[in-house]
Amino acid sequence: MCVCIYIYNIFGFHKKKGGLRGEIDDMLNIVPSLLCLFSFIAGNGGVCGNEKTDGAATTTGFVGRNGTHFVVRGERMYLNGFNAYWMMNAAADTASRTTVTAALRQASAVGMNVARTWGFHEGGYEPLQISPGSYNEHVFQTMLTRKNTITGVMYKDDPTIFAWELINEPRCNDPSGSTLQKWVKEMAAYVKSIDSNHLLEVGLEGFYGKSRPERMIYNPNTGITGSDFLSNNLIPDIDFATIHIYPDSWLPQQTDQIGFVDKWVRAHIHDCDTLLKKPLVIAEFGKSSMASGFSLDKRNMFFRRIYRMIYESARAGSSGAGGIFWQLSTRGTGKLGDGYEVFLEEGSSTARVIADQSTKLSSLMFRTTLNSL
Secondary structure (H helix, E strand, O other), rough: OOOEEEEEEEOOOOOOOOHHHHOOOOEEEEOOOOOEEOOOOOOOOOOEEOOOOHHHHHHHHOEEEEEEEEEEEEEEEEEEEEEEHHHHHHHHHHOOOOHHHHHHHHHHHHOEEEEEEEEEEOOOOOOOOEOOOOHHHHHHHHHHOOEEEOOOEEEOOOOOOOEEEEEEOOOEOOOOOOOHHHHHHHHHHHHHHHHOOOOOOOOOOOOOOOOOOHHHOOOOOOOHHHHHHHHHHOOOOOOOOOEEHHHHHHHHOOOOHHHHHHHHHHHHHHHHHHHHHHOEEEEEEEOOOOOOOOOOOHHHHHHHHHHHHEEEEEHHOOOOEEEEOOOOOOOOOOOOOOOOOEHHHHHHHOOOOOOOHHHHHHHHHHHHHHHHH
16 A cells, blocks of 8 residues: 655644744735645555655655656656545544545546645634634644554654645735745745655645746736745745646636646746756646536546646656646535536546546556666
């Protein structure tokens, strides 16, 4: 069993006395109290190739980075997986815990190797966020140093954890980008001071900022986000980059949404190849059934388009490292109401699209292994 947990977004909760966090609580527009996990699905290990790297990733099983690639035990790794934010609540309730097992089994059946979920808790007993702008330091540190109740291993020492993310989709009303830049730099250093074993990323949607204003033409709108895909990801403690893609909500009136998607993905792959020199994960993408003109065929075409760009980048040896769609659901959870649910147990054609991507990424492992013999 190979399980890799990608935990993100708890670092928006840390309130360091005298630090930037206290200064900009009112400026950051964040989704509070989230702990997200990306878990490698049992039996599907990593979709890997064969590239050596130095450090803990080779000898201990922690996932590492070699240039623009993820590596574990010297092998290149690609991600194909799903989001399911509901998993923590379902797992905590013995009456619904089987829905988590069912979802993981369904994902494994189509070759997915990573799952992204979160923990959400504000107010009440032992919250991460006590009240708006007030955070529980003890709970925050406990998340990093918590012992797995089955294995007895602390999260920060557990090679099954893939990476941490600082904050999901950060927004800040400082148009210069300097406030969020300083915050990311401080929080990244803080996390690494507690856990140097795991990879770390910001959690960005991918919006370009004023560090390279000529790249802002790729943004889906002209609104202020306060983030900067390039400068935020150039911080040395940040190990890889992410983007999200939601053309239905970002550009609801635009007829050429596909044209935007192609430019958006390729621009970020190019920048990860040439400027950041770090892996890129498309951490959220989906097609909403609530959008005008939705059909299953249109969703499948959208998934195929994203998957094709990831595969082409990976096959070429560049920075495209994987994709995680939003979001997987099961009969046990029911309709979650956001319109992006994918139900694999119904034998949908989308399941076949996902399985095809898993097979293609697996073929890269086989090809690279043969080349190394």
